Amino acid sequence: MIAALFFPVILAAQNRLEDDLARYQHETDPVRKARILAKIGDTQVEFARKELKEGHDEASLHTLEQYRNEVHETVAALNGMGVDPERKPAGFKELQISLRETVRRVDDLIFTLDVDKRPFFRVVRNDLFADHNTLIDELFPRKPDHSTPKSEP
Numbered sequence: 001m002i003a004a005l006f007f008p009v010i011l012a013a014q015n016r017l018e019d020d021l022a023r024y025q026h027e028t029d030p031v032r033k034a035r036i037l038a039k040i041g042d043t044q045v046e047f048a049r050k051e052l053k054e055g056h057d058e059a060s061l062h063t064l065e066q067y068r069n070e071v072h073e074t075v076a077a078l079n080g081m082g083v084d085p086e087r088k089p090a091g092f093k094e095l096q097i098s099l100r101e102t103v104r105r106v107d108d109l110i111f112t113l114d115v116d117k118r119p120f121f122r123v124v125r126n127d128l129f130a131d132h133n134t135l136i137d138e139l140f141p142r143k144p145d146h147s148t149p150k151s152e153p
Contacts, residue, residue, distance in 0.1 A: 016043070017043050020043070024036045024070065030074065030078045031078070031090050031091035032091075033077060034078060034091035034092070034095040037070055037098070038097070038098035041098045041101075042102060042105065044064070044066070044067040048060040049112075051063060061120055064106065065124055071128060071131050079138070089139055093139060096135035096139060099131060099132040099135065106121070110125060
């Protein structure tokens with residue numbers, strides 16, 4: 001009885017995710033793509049978690065790999081714009097914040113897995129973390145030290 005009540009909710013969430021993914025795929029502006037992706041990242045991880053609970057490990061991994069590919073594509077598109085993210089962080093900042101939270105959620109998901117399945121999911125997690133670090137480096141580049149060098153005695 002209770003499962004019958006939640007089935008329409010799950011189906012609606014899946015349809016909303018499919019709609020958001022279609023909107024992401026058709027978007028051409030990298031900043032808008034990043035903003036859409038920042039909003040749907042958590043939904044994709046939750047969908048992967050539900051697939052795991054239903055025993056669909058490969059489908060769950062595929063969902064996370066799809067998200068990883070979307071993130072990588074979007075980071076490359078943002079970099080291809082030729083803007084300075086430190087001065088114009090639109091898109092970069094939203095995606096970086098979303099990725100920080102998403103990586104944490106993927107970590108939580110990995111801890112629920114059997115030990116023999118974790119390495120496959122860790123590869124995806126590490127790729128997401130690398131893209132997150134790329135965004136951090138672009139948003140907060142190190143400034144060269146312009147202070148006078150100290151002389152050695």
